[in-house]
Amino acid sequence: MNVRSNDALRAQRKLLAASQLLGGLPPALLVGLTTASRIVELAANQTLYEAGQPIREAHILFTGSVKRVVDVPGGASRVIEIVQHEQLLGVGEVFGATHYAATCSSITVTQLVAIDIRKLREAVHLNRNLSSRIIAALARRQCATEFDAAGFHYGQTGAQRLLDYLLDQAGERAGLAGETTVLLKASKKVIAARIGMTPESLSRNLRELSDKGVIVVDGRCVHIQNAALLDTVSGDAGQRLSFSRKRKGDARPAGKALPSGVLVNMCGRLRLLSQRMAVAWGSIAAGVAPSRARIKLRQCEKDFIRNLERLDGLGLGAEPSAKLETIKRLWPSYQEAMASEDAADAERIFVLSEEILDAADGLTACAASQAAIPEANYVNTAGRNRMLSQRICKLFLFHDWGKLDGSIAVLSRQTCQEFESNLAELARVAGSQAELGAQLEVVASQWQRFARALCPDPSPAGKAKHARLVLTEGERLLRCVDTAVKLFERLAK
Structure with a gap:
């Protein structure tokens, strides 16, 4: 001392x-x-x-x-x-x-x-x-x-206790939308001991909160998604989402179909992950925080395989199953190609990422169409914007490699225009959901920040610095849009 x-x-x-x-x-x-x-x-x-x-x-x-x-x-x-x-x-x-x-x-x-x-x-x-x-x-x-x-003493789940702890660390800063970031300075072992669980249980509960869209974990930073804390389905912005302990018989019976919003979102995550992996690979090949990008690439691969296996076990029906088979056929080639870290392979990676994106987009559109409710289409549209936030990052990283420069310039303009068009459509259908409307305003604000990062003043030093700025703003945009997807998913019951 x-x-x-x-x-x-x-x-x-x-x-x-x-x-x-x-x-x-x-x-x-x-x-x-x-x-x-x-x-x-x-x-x-x-x-x-x-x-x-x-x-x-x-x-x-x-x-x-x-x-x-x-x-x-x-x-x-x-x-x-x-x-x-x-x-x-x-x-x-x-x-x-x-x-x-x-x-x-x-x-x-x-x-x-x-x-x-x-x-x-x-x-x-x-x-x-x-x-x-x-x-x-x-x-x-x-x-x-x-x-x-x-x-x-009254049977709260581990996820609820963990969420309460995170909110306590955040203090009174949480708003209706946007995110509140908590830096976990203590180790998992210490935090787990504080809230009465094992470190393994803490990891599982972090995963559960992440899967429900309530938090995004980035190393020691936990980004609490404020709008996702609220019970969108009830339409009451003051009603906090709860994680009550499940009673016996509450589990979804085997063979019962998933809610349409959940299924569309799950399919949409495949197209998102296809672009996330390309962004991580591009960061490695360009030497932009390569160690962190390798970790992200491995995690995205695991998430892609996990989603693929879950969808494969649902019995989706003839048309979506055929589209899923196309993704399964493309996946080994894409995975094998990403094992290389040579920028000379950029063109092959790019083409495969576009092919698997098209297949996953077709699967998602099919799931939304079969749901036959407008809310499922909103999940699809919001999810497509989620993917576009990462596709733009991919296009930014790949534009100097191989013969891609000319085509990427056109794709970038089209992708940005589609993002803005989708965002305007979602804002029109947000309706009376206060937290949803507020979250879309946050998305619009972050989109402007991201767009400015894509076209900086030409005087800044170095491409690597510019790339880090674009990827950082892209990650923020992704978190904002992902929360909007989750809110639309809850409405598609």
Whole structure:
């Protein structure tokens, strides 16, 4: 632990004056608290205080992350809190106990301010505003404790507990549409211990939330899709989607057809993944974050195979089954071609990606047509825009390779025009669904950002930098459109 003495008074004053807890208090009161404080810096995995030690200081976290752990009978321990944002740690202990009941240690490199507990308690007695803030902090912690207990004792699913944890980390920032990003600074093991599950269960629940379109996981970043949190089917923007524990007999009977929206979306994911794989391959061949692109390519291949197998086992009927057979016939050649990382193979990769896209697009259109309801066509249209967001990225990466330049210029214009036309059509049919309309506005805004990234000022340095910008904005656009697809899917019952 590295502790700075009173020569850091200026830094302490700056931190405390801007803090949520102490900012805006009378200057004299703030000066007294600053004088009675010190800055504490911890490396990762260092102990701040241990259970049983007397409470002599209150700690406000400013940067980094910490966990609080208590011992439970049988020699085990439980993570009761993970803190990643500015917060007074252990507020209940600080004002309601003489000794710590929990051990607090850093997860990452951490900076805190420690304040003499006697001075802080005295300031609370003297200032009504500070008293109100402390009461509010205690109330928030009480609510979190009650909901935590409800999650453990009243049968909430692991997915629901995980979602509640992510929303708690996100705070009050979630809007009607768009996304809220949470950076998971703690390890899977620590997070799993906090919400009462194994790391393996945590991975399964992350997958379930991802499959339902509620979150997108990108390494340690989890992008919460705000509109997907709401129960679109009910038409009530205030109704939160729930993940109740299934009762016996709730599972879909074997042989029962999938809801039309789910089936169209599942078929549409094949055409999306065909383009995602081409983008990943193009990134590798162009040397744009190749290590990350290889991971993405492997994951997309696994997802493609998983979707293909699921569709193959559904018994789709003669026409869609014939189209599925075409995809299965093309897939081995496409997979084999992507094993090469030589840009000289770009033309072959491009042609195969277009062929498998056409086959998957035909399958999706067939599924939408057989559903015979307008909502299924909306899922198809939204899903096609999802694919187009990645096709544009593919065209951008491939345009300098082989003999593709001339044809790609035409395809790029046509693809962009189709995206805008589809988006306008979807906006017209959004109807009274507030979250759907709001999400499509987010899509339109991100589309403009993406379009600007495709045509930057010619002065920026380097093609690689330009490519990274285009791919980053393309990923954001993909997440926005994917959420819109999920909302239309829920309407196609």
